Amino acid sequence: MAHKIKISFILANLLHVFIIYVVGVVLIQAVKNTIEWQVEKAWGNSSVLWSDIWQSVIDFFGGNQFMLFAAGTYGFTALVFWSYNSIYLFMDMTERPKFLRKYKIQEGKNSPLTFDQLKKLLSVILSSQPHAMAVTIAFFPLQQLRGVPYNVEELPSVPQLALDITLTALLQGGMFYYTHRLLHHPYFYKRYHKVHHEWTAPVSLTAVYAHPFESVISNYIPLVLASVIIGCHLVSTWLWLVVAVIQTANDHSGYHFPFVLSAEFHDYHHLKFNQCYGVFGILDHIHGTDLQFQEAVQSTRHRVFYSATPISKTIPDRMNRSRASKKD
Numbered sequence: 001m002a003h004k005i006k007i008s009f010i011l012a013n014l015l016h017v018f019i020i021y022v023v024g025v026v027l028i029q030a031v032k033n034t035i036e037w038q039v040e041k042a043w044g045n046s047s048v049l050w051s052d053i054w055q056s057v058i059d060f061f062g063g064n065q066f067m068l069f070a071a072g073t074y075g076f077t078a079l080v081f082w083s084y085n086s087i088y089l090f091m092d093m094t095e096r097p098k099f100l101r102k103y104k105i106q107e108g109k110n111s112p113l114t115f116d117q118l119k120k121l122l123s124v125i126l127s128s129q130p131h132a133m134a135v136t137i138a139f140f141p142l143q144q145l146r147g148v149p150y151n152v153e154e155l156p157s158v159p160q161l162a163l164d165i166t167l168t169a170l171l172q173g174g175m176f177y178y179t180h181r182l183l184h185h186p187y188f189y190k191r192y193h194k195v196h197h198e199w200t201a202p203v204s205l206t207a208v209y210a211h212p213f214e215s216v217i218s219n220y221i222p223l224v225l226a227s228v229i230i231g232c233h234l235v236s237t238w239l240w241l242v243v244a245v246i247q248t249a250n251d252h253s254g255y256h257f258p259f260v261l262s263a264e265f266h267d268y269h270h271l272k273f274n275q276c277y278g279v280f281g282i283l284d285h286i287h288g289t290d291l292q293f294q295e296a297v298q299s300t301r302h303r304v305f306y307s308a309t310p311i312s313k314t315i316p317d318r319m320n321r322s323r324a325s326k327k328d
């Protein structure tokens with residue numbers, strides 16, 4: 001009798017396990033299928049949307065490759081640059097919205113930005129635009145030679161796009177670091193790079209406030225050359241240029257906002273001249289060109305923070321001083 005009960009008990013348990021297993025498998029499969037279907041639906045729709053947008057861009061230039069690669073790239077970058085920087089320009093000139101003022105890195109410097117300063121900025125920036133156009137045009141034969149894809153049929157997938165932009169950013173970061181170091185050689189500094197360093201407390205437009213020689217060798221050429229070497233589709237190059245424009249404007253903005261990548265590193269370069277030459281800080285670390293920065297309060301603040309309190313208040317100057325004196 002006891003034996004029979006034991007068997008029925010085991011069978012009942014096995015049945016329970018089986019039911020739980022079947023229900024579990026069905027549920028997991030259902031959730032998996034739903035997610036896959038949603039992703040496929042979203043990506044399928046958006047890929048059609050992106051194809052349509054890109055086709056209309058190609059059509060806008062009448063299918064003319066030169067116009068698309070040269071005029072298109074220059075015009076698109078200029079549009080992104082002026083649209084994005086106009087937000088910072090408004091903030092710097094009007095000192096509004098007031099609640100964002102507290103996120104200034106060098107408090108009170110170039111604040112508010114005057115019309116005279118704006119005129120000076122525009123005259124230098126506009127004077128290097130013919131050089132920017134010339135570089136974009138000069139790259140066209142190289143892009144043809146490299147067989148840079150631009151067709152709708154060859155549009156990159158999202159992972160490919162992410163890989164293209166990451167590799168291009170790393171390569172451009174390297175080119176920028178070494179050309180920037182070269183510009184700090186006394187021969188080049190006094191002739192060219194001194195212009196960019198007129199701003200010890202930068203504002204976003206100073207990202208391209210430079211002598212045309214510097215703009216060409218350190219900004220324009222690395223930007224396009226890196227994407228050509230990586231072999232990016234033209235769409236990847238355009239999106240990379242959006243990333244680069246936003247990143248360099250933020251780096252020069254003079255603000256350190258919550259949830260946004262820190263601008264402390266390049267701001268420190270403008271403040272001290274001989275520190276923090278690169279974009280990511282990796283090469284500065286390797287070459288020891290960030291040693292003074294590592295000891296400074298700005299280095300402690302150089303991170304993304306997630307509170308409404310400015311990081312300059314969370315990590316005030318005196319805290320760093322007391323930390324430094326403890327080290328001594």
Ligand SMILES: [Zn+2]
Pocket residue numbers: 196202206207252266270
């Ligand atoms: Zn700069």
Ligand SMILES: [Zn+2]
Pocket residue numbers: 180184193197269273
């Ligand atoms: Zn410099």
